[in-house]
Structures are given as C-alpha cells and as structure tokens.
Amino acid sequence: MIIRVPSPPSKLEPAPNIDILDASVPLHRIWNKKFAANTFNPGKGDLTRFAPINTAKGEVIPTLYAGSSQECAYHERLFHDVPLEGPLRNFPLNKLTDLMYGTVVPTRPLRVAKLFRPDLALWGITREQLVHTDADGYFMTARWAEAIHRDYSQVEGLVWTSHRCDPDLAFVFFGDRIDESDLAPAGPARSFATDLALLDDLRGYAKRAGILLISS
Numbered sequence: 001m002i003i004r005v006p007s008p009p010s011k012l013e014p015a016p017n018i019d020i021l022d023a024s025v026p027l028h029r030i031w032n033k034k035f036a037a038n039t040f041n042p043g044k045g046d047l048t049r050f051a052p053i054n055t056a057k058g059e060v061i062p063t064l065y066a067g068s069s070q071e072c073a074y075h076e077r078l079f080h081d082v083p084l085e086g087p088l089r090n091f092p093l094n095k096l097t098d099l100m101y102g103t104v105v106p107t108r109p110l111r112v113a114k115l116f117r118p119d120l121a122l123w124g125i126t127r128e129q130l131v132h133t134d135a136d137g138y139f140m141t142a143r144w145a146e147a148i149h150r151d152y153s154q155v156e157g158l159v160w161t162s163h164r165c166d167p168d169l170a171f172v173f174f175g176d177r178i179d180e181s182d183l184a185p186a187g188p189a190r191s192f193a194t195d196l197a198l199l200d201d202l203r204g205y206a207k208r209a210g211i212l213l214i215s216s
Contacts, residue, residue, distance in 0.1 A: 003128055003129055003132070003133050003137060004129070004137075005129050005130065005133055005137040005140035005141055005144075006125065006129065006140075007140065007143060008123075008143055008144045008146075008147035009147070011151060012123065012147045012148060012150075012151045012152075013151075014122060015151075015152055016113035016114065016119065016122075016148055016152060016155060017113070017114045017118075017119045017122065018111050018112070018113060018114065018154070018155070019111075019112050019113075019114050019159055020109050020110070020111060020112075021106055021109065021110040021111075021112055021157075021159070021171075022106070022109055023105070023106045023107055023108050023109055024105050024106070025105060025106060026103045026104075026105055026186060027066035027067070027068070027103060027104050027105065027106070027171065027183070028066060028067045028068070028069055028070050028072065028073035028101075028102075028103050029064075029065070029066050029067075029073060029077075029101070029102060029103065029104060030073050030074070030077040030078060030099055030100065030101050031099070031100055032098050032099060032100070033098050033099065033100050033191065034098070036180075036185065036189075037100070037102045037103070037104050037183075037185040037189055038064070038104050038180045038183040038184065038185055039064075039180065040062035040063060040064045040173075040175035040180065041062060041063050041064065041065075042060065042062050043060035043061065043062060043063065044060075047135070047138045047139065047142070048065070048138060048142075049131070049133075049138055049141050049142070049172075050063065050141060050142055050144075050145035050158060050172045051063040051065075051142060051145070051172065052142070053142050053143075053145050053146045053149065054146060055149075055150070055176070056150055059176075061149060061174055061175060061176050062174075062175025062176065063172050063173065063174065063175060064172065064173045064175065064178075064183070065077070065170070065171065065172050066104065066170075066171045066172075066173070067162065067165070067168060067169065067170055067171070068168045068169035068170075068171075069165070069168045070101070070201060071165055071168065071201075071205050072162050072165040072168035072169070072170065073101070074165075074201070074202060074205045075162065075164040075165040075205070075209070076162060076164060076165065076170055077099075078091065078095070078096075078099075078202070079091060079164060079205075079206075079209065079211060080164070081135075082211055084164070089209075089210060089211050089212060090211070090212045090213075090214050091206060091211050091212070091213055091214070092214050092215075093213055093214065093215055094215070096192035096193065096199075096202075097192070097193055098193075099191075099192045100189045100190060100191055100192070101189070101190045101192065101195075101198055102185060102186070102187060102188070102189040102190060103185075103186045103187060104183040104184060104185055104186060105183070105184055105186045106182060106183060106184075107181065107182055107183070107184050108182055110156050110157060110173070110178065110182070111154055111155060111156045111157075112155070112156060112157040112158055112159040112171065112173075113148050113152070113155045113157070113158050113159070114159055114160075115127075115130060115131060115158055115159065115160035116160065116161060125144075127160075127161075130144060130160075131160045131161070131163055132163050145158060145172070149174055153177075155174070155177075156173060156174055156177045156178050157171055157172055157173035157174055157177075157178065158171065158172050159171050
C-alpha cells in the first residue's frame with residue numbers, strides 16, 4: 001500500500017514541540033570506515049527519510065543519523081532495505097565490509113523537534129505518512145525536514161520512534177547547527193570486518209526479526 005505524503009505548508013505552524021537531548025546520552029551509529037563516528041553526511045548519498053535537504057538558498061544541509069540503542073542502529077542502517085513482510089527478507093553479509101559501529105555522546109544539550117504521533121497531529125499529519133513510509137515517499141518526507149529547519153532556527157535535529165525497532169528512538173541532526181565537536185566519539189570505533197561480537201549481535205537481532213543472513 002502506497003501512502004501519500006502531503007506537501008508541508010509554506011509556513012509550518014504552530015511551532016514544533018521540542019525535546020532536549022541531554023549531554024552524555026549515548027547515541028548509536030553505523031557508518032562507512034572512510035569517515036569518523038561524528039562525521040556528518042554532506043548530502044551526496046542516497047535519498048533517505050530526512051535527507052538530503054537544503055536551505056532556502058539551496059545550500060545542502062549536512063545530516064547525521066543515530067539511534068537510541070545498538071539494535072535500533074542495526075535496524076535503521078543495516079536492515080533498512082529488508083522488507084517488513086514477504087518471502088525475501090534477507091540481508092547480504094557482504095554489505096558489512098566497509099562499515100563501522102560505535103557511539104557518540106552530545107557534549108551539550110541538543111534541541112530536537114518531536115515527531116511522535118501527538119506532535120504530528122499538531123500539523124494534521126500522521127506517523128504513517130511521515131515516519132512509516134517506504135522509500136517512494138522519501139522525497140516528500142525530506143521536504144518536511146526542510147520546512148522544520150527553515151521555519152524554526154532553534155531546532156537542531158529531529159527525533160521519532162523507529163518504525164523498524166520500536167519503541168527505540170531514531171534521530172537526525174542538522175550539521176549547520178551542530179558541530180562535529182558537539183557529538184564526541186565514546187570509545188573505539190569497531191569494525192564489522194574484524195569484530196566477531198558485532199556479528200553475534202547481528203545474528204541475534206536478525207533472528208528476532210526473522211531476517212535471514214546470506215553470504216552474498
């Protein structure tokens with residue numbers, strides 16, 4: 001079923017409800033080994049739910065995704081393209097070759113707009129439309145992130161309940177309002193290519209969700 005995502009209004013009102021993410025709260029990430037744990041995506045990658053996005057002047061806004069738990073990060077980053085239902089629920093292990101896992105912690109409080117059901121009702125949009133849509137709706141869901149960023153300069157990112165790993169939380173942060181120094185790496189980065197414990201975690205999370213790990 002294709003869910004239509006409406007366009008955001010020219011002026012998004014009322015103001016979003018804000019949550020303050022405290023300093024030192026661990027945020028879990030999976031990223032390409034070419035970068036650091038706190039490196040923002042410059043907006044040159046594939047279309048995602050809330051990126052790439054631009055300023056009103058057409059300048060690309062760097063973004064960084066994170067999850068509130070390791071399992072959430074696995075689902076949001078690794079299992080992202082695995083169908084939620086149907087027979088072809090496989091994850092190829094060769095996708096892990098260049099990936100790292102680790103955590104970052106905010107070094108100061110961060111202000112994130114809340115995209116939970118009551119908060120979205122404020123704007124007459126549903127979770128199904130904004131945070132449950134498949135990839136065919138990403139162009140328009142990114143426009144909502146642009147609208148929030150455009151109209152409310154105090155917002156430094158977004159938070160919502162992970163569709164694939166509820167009730168854990170997913171985050172995206174705006175790189176023109178948050179510096180890399182505001183998200184400090186916590187502990188060493190771990191490689192999926194060499195860390196067998198990461199693979200054990202992967203097997204456990206895949207088994208829980210009924211996802212088959214395949215060698216190629």
